[in-house]
Amino acid sequence: MKKLLYLWLPATGALLIYGFMQAWYIAPTEATMGNIQRIFYYHFAIANLMFLFFFLSFIASIGYLAVRRSNPLRAQSFDAFALANAEVGVVYCACVLIQGPLWARPVWGIWWTWDERLTSTLILFLIYVAYLMVRRFAVAGQTQTLAAVIAIFGFLDVPIVYFSIRWWRTQHPSPVIGGGPNTGLDPRIWVAVWWNLAAWLGWGLMLMAFRYYSIRREQRREQEQALAALEATLDIRGEESKR
Amino acid sequence: MTALRQLAAHLRKDLLLEFRSRDAIIGMLFFALLVVVIFSLAFDPTMAQSRAISGGILWVALLFAAVIALNQAWARETRHNVLDSLRMSPASPALLFLAKALVNFLFVTVLELILAPLFIVFYNLHTLGESWKLLLILPLGTWALVTNGTFFAALSLRTRNRELILLLVLFPLSIPALLGAVLATTAVFTGQDSPDLWIKLLVVFDVIFTTAGLLLFDVVLSAE
Helix, strand or coil: CHHHHHHHHHHHHHHHHHHHHHHHHHCCCECCCEHHHHHHHHHHHHHHHHHHHHHHHHHHHHHHHHHCCCCHHHHHHHHHHHHHHHHHHHHHHHHHHHHHHHHHHHHHCCCCCCCHHHHHHHHHHHHHHHHHHHHHHECCCCHHHHHHHHHHHHHHHHHHHHHHHHHHHHHCCCCCCCCCCCCCCCHHHHHHHHHHHHHHHHHHHHHHHHHHHHHHHHHHHHHHHHHHHHHHHHHHHHHHHHC | CHHHHHHHHHHHHHHHHHHHHCHHHHHHHHHHHHHHHHHHHHHCCCHHHHHHHHHHHHHHHHHHHHHHHHHHHHHHHHHHHHHHHHHHCCCCHHHHHHHHHHHHHHHHHHHHHHHHHHHHHHCCCCCCCCHHHHHHHHHHHHHHHHHHHHHHHHHHCCECCHHHHHHHHHHHHHHHHHHHHHHHHHHHHHCCCCCHHHHHHHHHHHHHHHHHHHHHHHHHHCCC
16 A cells, blocks of 8 residues: 555656746647736646545534444544544645635736635634634543534535635625636636646645555554553553562 | 522522622623623724624624633632532532523523614614524524633633633534534525524534533533
């Protein structure tokens, strides 16, 4: 499994380079926005994959709660998977929030607007940072259960956030007219979109897998320490009983 | 039937505690009053403006005040290990959660009843929309804050830095409910839009998170 991961690294690198070439040299220049529109290939890919990682984290959290009593060892790997996905999701979300203003400034003339997508992405970011904060502050031994509960609440909130912000903004339309990419797309644009999506998916999965293994290692070390502590107390008890 | 009796027992205990100490209500009331006064000094609103902003100020004041009650709600159960004995009792944990949420709901409602006249005086309010809809918006919005707040207060008991964690988790998750409540209230005050869509949003939010809270409370209560 780990060897596969090291093969995955150059493959993802190659994909990223190919996606970059597609986006920068082969896809046609957009009529109104010019070259700045090319950030779209990254923005679109990363924004969509962010939801995938949060979704995987949600599923793994449910899995953790479902088997935490019946199969504690399996539950540990679910928890590691949930955490790894949430972390990659937060990183991707942060990338989206940084790319957005970079693109918006030259095109819309402003860094930020309280538009439906921008606002709901920001709230999503806040929710998952809260998830990571709880993991940091929770009392040892209860972290995983509490975090799984928050992940479920957070993901339930995602559609409500999205629709509420959307209604809010349809009631008060924002003055900004985004140069949407959905008008008369050149097929070469689609090629670049798909390659970049694949490349960033590969990259995110790889980050997630590395993080998953490192969390698993931490978990095993903690288990060994706990076991060693337990055995140490047993030794003391044994010596006491001998006396 | 036993469920109702258990719920009544939980409710009676919490109400008795609050009736004897009055910690939560007095703390919340004074704090909310301070928030309202400070906001009106900070914004110095005229009548037309105050209609547009007072929905927001009302809900921010209620949110902050509710957090005070929520922080005390479970903390008082940790003294003398009451929470552990509640955990051991055969009564359903979901009922414990429901009773706690109902009591907090009652406290915040009392706060609203006292705060409302003051608010109208300070901000020179008279509503231009259908004011009876506030009777829907206020309970729905309050329940949205209180059900999530009660749940996360119980969760944050098990963290270092309990009071901070409650805020960090409750605020981002409640944003849609807060947005709905603020926009609905503002719509009633100004009479320009219909608040119906936001009332529906609040209903959906309440149903989803009350269900999630009832189902998952057991997990939080016995987390270890």
